[in-house]
């Protein structure tokens with residue numbers, strides 16, 4: 416569903432992503448961890464064709480994201496740290512607009528059904544997004560993914576700034592999407608949420624994928640220790 420092969424991005428002399436090969440299959444959730452500047456966002460941006468690779472390939476649903484940018488985006492829902500929605504439109508109007516971009520015209524009853532499934536409280540459906548908390552906006556993002564019947568979800572720091580309850584709710588929604596066979600790639604600094612929601616965890620450093628785990632095979636303390644050792648933060652452990 417999502418794959419990269421020797422994906423590389425250079426910005427001048429800086430190699431932001433360095434021969435990165437990864438794969439996320441249907442129903443899997445890969446969390447990418449790594450320090451600021453490790454190359455997580457650049458990887459996601461190449462899958463979205465926001466950034467052109469220097470070499471290697473980024474593939475969505477078997478299609479090269481660089482050569483088929485419009486077709487591949489039909490399969491993708493992208494939720495960044497701050498989801499761009501129209502602040503003066505209501506939740507339902509935003510959902511109608513963003514699901515309509517891919518040619519779907521959904522009845523009001525379907526739109527409200529998706530907002531409900533995404534856990535947004537009913538009294539917010541007809542309120543303007545400008546009045547929403549970040550957690551509520553993220554739920555509209557999930558409703559868009561549901562309405563698009565998305566195959567691939569790309570998430571960049573989606574839980575940063577969410578309180579623990581909202582972050583937990585968001586994690587539960589990701590599990591629901593996994594259950595529908597969505598392939599999910601999530602860049603995050605939140606080791607706890609990564610351990611709870613991921614099926615697979617990767618640690619990036621200097622543009623390279625330097626560690627990979629099956630999430631069930633590693634405990635949270637082990638993950639934290641490995642992460643810190645990988646970052647050479649050995650002094651924190653002593």
Ligand SMILES: Nc1ncnc2c1ncn2[C@@H]1O[C@H](COP(=O)(O)OP(=O)(O)OP(=O)(O)O)[C@@H](O)[C@H]1O
Pocket residue numbers: 426429431449450451452453454455456457458602
């Ligand atoms: N458009 C750009 N032009 C030049 N350098 C860039 C550009 N985009 C990213 N970089 C650099 O590429 C490297 C990787 O950045 P990237 O944003 O992918 O890291 P990240 O792992 O997502 O970091 P963070 O956790 O801070 O979001 C960084 O050194 C960054 O400064």
